[in-house]
Amino acid sequence: MMKEDDVIICRCEEITLEEIRSWIGKGYRHFDELKRILRVGMGPCQGRGCRDIILRELAKATGEPLDKIDPGTIRPPVKPIKLGLCAYGKEGSSI
Amino acid sequence: MSGNKAQNEKRTADAIIVGGGVHGASAAYHLAKEGASVALFEKGYLSSGGSGRSAAGLRQHFGTEVNCRLAKYNLECFPTLQNDLGGELDLEFTQWGYLWVAYTEESMTQLEKNVSLQKSLDIPSENLTPGEMKRRWPYLNVERMIGAAFCAKDGHINPHTLTMAYGRAAEKLGARIFTYTPADKLLASRGRITGVQVAGESWSAPRVLLTAGPWSTALAASVGVELPVTSERHNLLVTEPIEPFNCPMTLCLDDGAYFKQVPNGSFFFGRDDPDEPKTIESGNSAKFLEGVTKSVLQRIPALAGVRVIHQWSGPYDVTPDHQAIIDWTPVEGLWVNCGWSGHGLQFGPSGGRLAKEMFFGEKTFVDIRNFRLSRFEEGDLFMEPAFI
Ligand SMILES: Cc1cc2nc3c(=O)[nH]c(=O)nc-3n(C[C@H](O)[C@H](O)[C@H](O)COP(=O)(O)OP(=O)(O)OC[C@H]3O[C@@H](n4cnc5c(N)ncnc54)[C@H](O)[C@@H]3O)c2cc1C
Numbered sequence: 001m002m003k004e005d006d007v008i009i010c011r012c013e014e015i016t017l018e019e020i021r022s023w024i025g026k027g028y029r030h031f032d033e034l035k036r037i038l039r040v041g042m043g044p045c046q047g048r049g050c051r052d053i054i055l056r057e058l059a060k061a062t063g064e065p066l067d068k069i070d071p072g073t074i075r076p077p078v079k080p081i082k083l084g085l086c087a088y089g090k091e092g093s094s095i
Numbered sequence: 096m097s098g099n100k101a102q103n104e105k106r107t108a109d110a111i112i113v114g115g116g117v118h119g120a121s122a123a124y125h126l127a128k129e130g131a132s133v134a135l136f137e138k139g140y141l142s143s144g145g146s147g148r149s150a151a152g153l154r155q156h157f158g159t160e161v162n163c164r165l166a167k168y169n170l171e172c173f174p175t176l177q178n179d180l181g182g183e184l185d186l187e188f189t190q191w192g193y194l195w196v197a198y199t200e201e202s203m204t205q206l207e208k209n210v211s212l213q214k215s216l217d218i219p220s221e222n223l224t225p226g227e228m229k230r231r232w233p234y235l236n237v238e239r240m241i242g243a244a245f246c247a248k249d250g251h252i253n254p255h256t257l258t259m260a261y262g263r264a265a266e267k268l269g270a271r272i273f274t275y276t277p278a279d280k281l282l283a284s285r286g287r288i289t290g291v292q293v294a295g296e297s298w299s300a301p302r303v304l305l306t307a308g309p310w311s312t313a314l315a316a317s318v319g320v321e322l323p324v325t326s327e328r329h330n331l332l333v334t335e336p337i338e339p340f341n342c343p344m345t346l347c348l349d350d351g352a353y354f355k356q357v358p359n360g361s362f363f364f365g366r367d368d369p370d371e372p373k374t375i376e377s378g379n380s381a382k383f384l385e386g387v388t389k390s391v392l393q394r395i396p397a398l399a400g401v402r403v404i405h406q407w408s409g410p411y412d413v414t415p416d417h418q419a420i421i422d423w424t425p426v427e428g429l430w431v432n433c434g435w436s437g438h439g440l441q442f443g444p445s446g447g448r449l450a451k452e453m454f455f456g457e458k459t460f461v462d463i464r465n466f467r468l469s470r471f472e473e474g475d476l477f478m479e480p481a482f483i
Contacts, residue, residue, distance in 0.1 A: 026183075030140055030274075030275070032139075032140055032143070033140045033141075033259075036140070036142060036147060036255035036256070036259070037184065037255065037256060037259065039359075042333075042404070042405075043404070044335055044402070044404055046404075046405070075379070075405035075406060075407055076379055076405060076406060077384075077403065077405065077406070080335060080402035080403060080404050081402060081403055082399065082400055082401065082402050082403075083334065083388045083391075083392060083398055083399055083400075083401055083402070083403055084388075084392065084399030084400060086384050086385055086388040086403060087385065087388035087389040087392050087399070088389070088392075
């Protein structure tokens with residue numbers, strides 16, 4: 001059976017629970033710090049898959065209640081869109 | 096980062112640093128390495144200000160001698176910096192080059208001037224024709240381009256891990272780093288700095304270094320020092336990763352648009368916009384997305400099908416001549432390193448070294464008189480022609 005630690009919790013960047021726990025252990029105690037080191041929450045899913053799990057791990061490590069853990073920043077656009085669509089309102093290039 | 100809690104600490108140090116961007120973190124490292132006791136206060140996480148929001152382009156293309164000399168030193172440090180700082184964090188340093196593209200004779204003349212200055216200082220820059228550009232980077236649309244300046248040794252670094260690695264290395268050398276701990280104000284008495292106030296408590300130190308980027312202005316004013324540093328908001332976007340093809344940082348001097356690929360394969364796009372609010376607050380401009388993609392896709396049409404993942408913004412700390420201020424202030428014991436006007440991330444290595452040399456009263460390794468604070472009063476500005 002797969003160990004809990006080996007579970008990939010961020011599919012965009014293939015980060016395991018073990019990696020998250022190890023960086024929290026090194027003293028990185030905020031979602032925004034882990035995001036800057038591991039890119040969790042920076043991928044196409046914007047943290048939809050991993051954020052809650054990581055916040056729970058942070059709550060466990062710091063002994064703070066879950067609702068006191070800063071969930072970090074979520075940036076637009078919320079869904080990835082093609083550059084051509086941003087520029088020309090359609091996907092192909094106009095030149 | 097450290098989880099240190101400022102309440103239970105001895106509230107004195109040889110040097111207090113306010114601001115944990117790359118300059119504060121690098122100064123903490125250099126000072127601690129020479130045995131000074133250091134306390135650094137950062138209101139967010141290390142790199143949460145301008146540093147982490149930057150495009151993190153590393154270049155030796157400058158048009159003033161002192162910047163070229165410092166930039167050359169920076170590029171000498173970067174290749175081994177990850178190991179020098181303990182190797183725990185991946186700094187993602189690459190040397191895919193930095194390209195400045197001219198669309199007018201006037202900007203080409205300036206680029207040529209800059210390149211000849213760089214060459215005189217042994218910086219391996221060169222001028223390129225549109226034909227040479229097309230040959231090296233076939234995916235670029237060179238239409239309307241007149242020529243360019245290029246330096247193949249320039250590149251990119253991860254600005255977050257760079258700043259955090261300096262902080263981490265400083266901590267290992269004994270520096271105390273307090274994140275999520277803003278300084279309320281600086282403290283001075285009879286023309287001398289005495290320390291800073293943090294969460295209502297005084298911390299004392301005979302020397303205080305202000306490296307709070309655009310926030311330095313208000314902090315300096317708390318002890319009566321006036322810094323001509325204002326904020327400007329600038330935007331960036333990042334795409335999904337695609338197969339890396341080492342696209343250099345490419346800056347288009349017609350409308351200030353720039354783009355580059357970073358090591359994980361994502362692209363960064365940025366663009367100057369004089370209409371952006373002059374604010375220290377980050378935020379998102381919907382208009383930016385359309386403007387920057389239109390402009391960049393003209394130069395590199397092949398990216399039209401790539402998806403943008405998100406955009407962000409950050410403040411430049413701008414001075415009247417687009418040059419930093421690195422100097423002791425009229426308040427004895429208070430020194431500043433700020434006002435980098437949009438090109439300061441890459442000066443982390445030299446900024447920290449200079450802060451250390453100033454603290455110990457050593458001769459600085461490069462003559463930095465040009466960066467003195469009194470130049471504004473004296474009307475002795477020294478404009479950096481190569482700024483974006
Ligand atoms: C969009 C954009 C693109 C850029 N591109 C590049 C580039 O390609 N190359 C390059 O070299 N540079 C670039 N820059 C510029 C670069 O980001 C800055 O020049 C550099 O990061 C400045 O570093 P710093 O340490 O001086 O300031 P900052 O990184 O801004 O650090 C100041 C710190 O002080 C903290 N602070 C503020 N108030 C307080 C307080 N009261 N108490 C404690 N802490 C406080 C802030 O939270 C912040 O972390 C770019 C900037 C932006 C915004």
